[in-house]
Amino acid sequence: MSEISSEILTRASNGDIAAFEQVYKKFSSFVYNISLKGTHNSHDAEEVTQDTFMKIYHKLKTFRFCSSFKTWVYRIAVNTAINYYHVSMRKESERVDFETVVLTHGDEGKELDDIIKQEDAAQVDSLLKALKPAHRICLVLREIEGLSYQEIADILKIPVNTVRSRLKRARKALMAGREAIKNEL
Numbered sequence: 001m002s003e004i005s006s007e008i009l010t011r012a013s014n015g016d017i018a019a020f021e022q023v024y025k026k027f028s029s030f031v032y033n034i035s036l037k038g039t040h041n042s043h044d045a046e047e048v049t050q051d052t053f054m055k056i057y058h059k060l061k062t063f064r065f066c067s068s069f070k071t072w073v074y075r076i077a078v079n080t081a082i083n084y085y086h087v088s089m090r091k092e093s094e095r096v097d098f099e100t101v102v103l104t105h106g107d108e109g110k111e112l113d114d115i116i117k118q119e120d121a122a123q124v125d126s127l128l129k130a131l132k133p134a135h136r137i138c139l140v141l142r143e144i145e146g147l148s149y150q151e152i153a154d155i156l157k158i159p160v161n162t163v164r165s166r167l168k169r170a171r172k173a174l175m176a177g178r179e180a181i182k183n184e185l
Contacts, residue, residue: 003069012060020057030073031049035049038084039088048084049077052080071154075154078137082133131170131173132170136170139171142167
């Protein structure tokens with residue numbers, strides 16, 4: 001994804017709605033994908049995306065063109081997803097997870113291959129959810145989004161060595177979780 005012109009950003013920061021629409025169109029799928037990886041739920045990802053763009057709209061005047069706009073947007077999206085995750089984890093003990101109910105009771109008419117793929121995706125999701133948020137976000141940014149260690153460090157505002165250690169711990173925890181699942185079978 002290429003950067004957006006500084007002229008469009010300046011116009012958007014001065015309240016030009018058409019310019020902000022260009023920013024939204026350019027970055028909405030990017031922000032949604034980050035949000036989806038952080039929340040593991042399409043409805044939550046839509047909310048995080050909306051919150052992220054509200055923050056971008058209100059904070060656009062503070063963008064100083066010192067870093068890339070993409071990195072700035074990424075940082076806002078990641079932080080919004082992490083904050084949303086923390087709030088939803090507090091609420092999770094009070095509600096029934098609708099998607100889990102659908103997945104466990106809606107399989108009767110599906111082909112065996114679909115069920116296996118769905119279970120694999122569910123296992124990956126549950127393994128990711130079991131990670132600490134700081135470890136999970138580093139893993140998602142590196143392995144799924146393909147960002148470099150330096151890009152992750154810039155986005156999260158942490159040292160590169162912290163990124164490396166979090167990734168190492170995340171991978172170790174994933175492997176331990178995967179082994180536990182294998183042993184259950």
